[in-house]
Amino acid sequence: MNKANATSADVAQLAGVSQSTVSRSYDPNSRISKSTRQKVFAAAEKLHYQVNKAAQTMINKRSDLVGLVTAGLGDPFRSEFLNSLVLAVQEKGLRPMIIDVTDEQMLDQQLQTLLQYQLSGVIITSGTPSEAVANAFIARGTPVVLVNRADHSSEADIINFDNEAAGRLAAQEFVAAGKHKVMVVRSKVSSYSSVMRSNGFKGALLEPMRDSSIQVEERFCELGDYDSGIIFGKELIASGGMPDGIFFCMDYIACGFIDAIKHSGVYSIPRDVAIIGCDDITIARYQAYALTTIRQSAKEMASSAVSALQARLDHPSAPPIQQKIGAAVIFRHSFVPNH
């Protein structure tokens, strides 16, 4: 095995052409005689020639690497979403490079070293790392796509799940089902998405023209995870005042809640209390939960984000895009609409 990779010069020599001809052979727009191109490709194949991206990057100032910035892979929905992003990025012939900025204290460091790679673009998914990161890249002329973030940034493209619509849909279902007393639950740590979802829910119920016979209350649990749902459930059971419908701004909380309810044996879902979640995480469909939820299509979000990035690479100076991804109710057992 010759450890040294073949270079275009090697190929040129073997093919009996100049190095620049080899380079041109790989440019589809370049007009080159069919025969030479064939010669070149043949030689390239023989030598297992592969372009050296580093050299290419020096000239293009672009690595075809796309930074996928996320905060905390612990949250499984985030990681589900990340997977979709990876796939979408790959499909465009780009390469996903993950950056987890869980540790906020390292954010600056991470960010600095990131600038070293000549990323073609950066996709920032929901989480803390926002303005600072986005601006640093935009300042350097690297396209940035923001996903599920408040739209403070001026120059970045933005893809958002329609969080308000999600909340509204849940509310409408409860109204249509004739619920009397409903609740919306989100984590204390207010994420953009959760706040919007909650607002959408409350907003839909508080509209003045709406039949006002339905009570709404907003409640909070510590975090946005399963365990917080358990705790919240226990407390609600203990304190009494169980509503007949609850909208959880995150599926994980809902799953925890469901387990708490089942374990207590006091209430029955959906008879005593109907549950609607939001996200449609993988386990939402598992029989143990059978969670009716507002789906956020990770795939759709991901491909939109990557398409936006692609578009910006093609037209760097186009005006920023802002796109909303629709919400849809997925009916399962935890809430069944009456017909």
Added chain:
Amino acid sequence: MNKANATSADVAQLAGVSQSTVSRSYDPNSRISKSTRQKVFAAAEKLHYQVNKAAQTMINKRSDLVGLVTAGLGDPFRSEFLNSLVLAVQEKGLRPMIIDVTDEQMLDQQLQTLLQYQLSGVIITSGTPSEAVANAFIARGTPVVLVNRADHSSEADIINFDNEAAGRLAAQEFVAAGKHKVMVVRSKVSSYSSVMRSNGFKGALLEPMRDSSIQVEERFCELGDYDSGIIFGKELIASGGMPDGIFFCMDYIACGFIDAIKHSGVYSIPRDVAIIGCDDITIARYQAYALTTIRQSAKEMASSAVSALQARLDHPSAPPIQQKIGAAVIFRHSFVPNH
């Protein structure tokens, strides 16, 4: 914003030194006067200078990029493991680049383009892409670490969960609990890990000196996921012959099985049938499953893999390492040992 990034030449000019001095300032081993180094750093900071990795890569023939090759991010355990890898890679100051080779037909293409980046190393996690990928990189002098794979490859470092021990542990628990008729279930599509686990289980029970009053049977379900577990459960219930203990080679199958059992209402877990899974996926601890399982520590595996890679980067010609990561029983409700 000046879109053009500052180069070391710019820094040199501002600091009033030569470009090579700037370069040297960042080399800790280089002997440089404190004062000049300070001047350089000051200038660098002022210009927001960051090394251009592409240029660096051309010289070092190394990008500090680590390829994380996986097959199918759909499997949540794999994605959990990948997350750990990402974290571990980051901690070493390297950058994780994900390669999903789900689509086997694209494997070759993917592989080819991968060679273009001058990866510092490649970590291949369980899945189909093995020999071909590994060899291609090794041939080019890029270190390869194999995780949870059969050890056919000669030159790669190998990190394996002790799959046989996992199976053995499960078997021992059943024996100690006085089970009479047990089963081991794995997916038809035989993965290295599952086969080893099953072998470990069967082996421990078939040892000649062992009290032979315990019956063992191996069963198969289509895939290694939740739905296969459901189907398997339904069929087993319908066909009768429920054993008093089942070892599932993958937690997801176990979860599906548990839901099938609960839904049928015929049997009770763990009274009628005790369940032990393997992996300790996130949801294994959720109340709905409370799955007793053999833990495969994703964190430990990941950090071992990255450490191995690091070691090889430091000592390229050291003999290949082969390391086993221990298994441990995590007791929950689906199987409770008697004391």
Added chain:
DNA sequence: TTGTAGGCGTTATCAT
């Protein structure tokens, strides 16, 4: 300790 110069493998601009 510091500066000068050559080269890493491409692509792009000139000629031819």
Added chain:
DNA sequence: ATGATAACGCCTACAA
């Protein structure tokens, strides 16, 4: 249609 040649930004002898 093809071949020289000049960057791209950095590291590393070599020289001073």
